[in-house]
Amino acid sequence: MTVQEILIWPNPELLHISEPVDTITDDIRTLVDDMFETMYAHDGVGLAAPQIGVKKRILVVDIHSPDAERPSGEDPIVMINPVFTRQEGALEWEEGCLSVPGETGKVTRAADIEMTFMDLNGETQTLTADGLTAVALQHEVDHLDGKLFVAYLSPMKRKIIKRKMLKLIKSREEHVHGPDCNH
Ligand code: NI
Helix, strand or coil: CCCCCCCCCCCHHHHCCCECCCCCCHHHHHHHHHHHHHHHHCCCCEEEHHHHCCCECEEEECCCCCCCCCCCCCCCEEEEEEEEEEEECCEEEEEECCCCCCCEEEEEECCEEEEEEECCCCCEEEEEEEHHHHHHHHHHHHHHCCCCHHHHCCHHHHHHHHHHHHHHHHHHHHHHHCCCCCC
16 A cells, blocks of 8 residues: 555646546555545545546445544445435535645535445445535545635635645745755
8 A cells, every 4th residue: 555645626637527447456545545544644534536646436435534433324334426316405514635735715515415336346335424424525526626625615715725835836846846856
């Protein structure tokens, strides 16, 4: 399992519609392992494949840390080609995103959801969720459609966050290529 680099918004690679997965291969299993590793390394609750540069409709969600005691029914979630079959009610949450590090914003999502998806055995599954799990799943499916939570914020707030992220991207590039760099 490898921690992969997470693309930072507004990287245009994050704005594509990802492709469905036909069959589960070893490459897909490795990708999912890397997604979990990358998500846990950054204390995230969800990650979508396009965030590590793979435009496939795959997401992972875990609202617990990997070694935490977890209530039954709250295992780590892997979804391939997820589709909503029910989205009801409204739930406002202060969301963050590993592609927008350090920033949050209020977003309203459906409170109760039902989804169908393919699991890592290639079987079709159904899952119902509410609370943070429902929020995270809707946030991750947005990534598969090239949409980030900042799209729901006011233009002003989005502009401020974009400026910070461009600065962050630039500082990381300078770190890699800077004159004081010794690696
Ligand atoms: Ni995100």
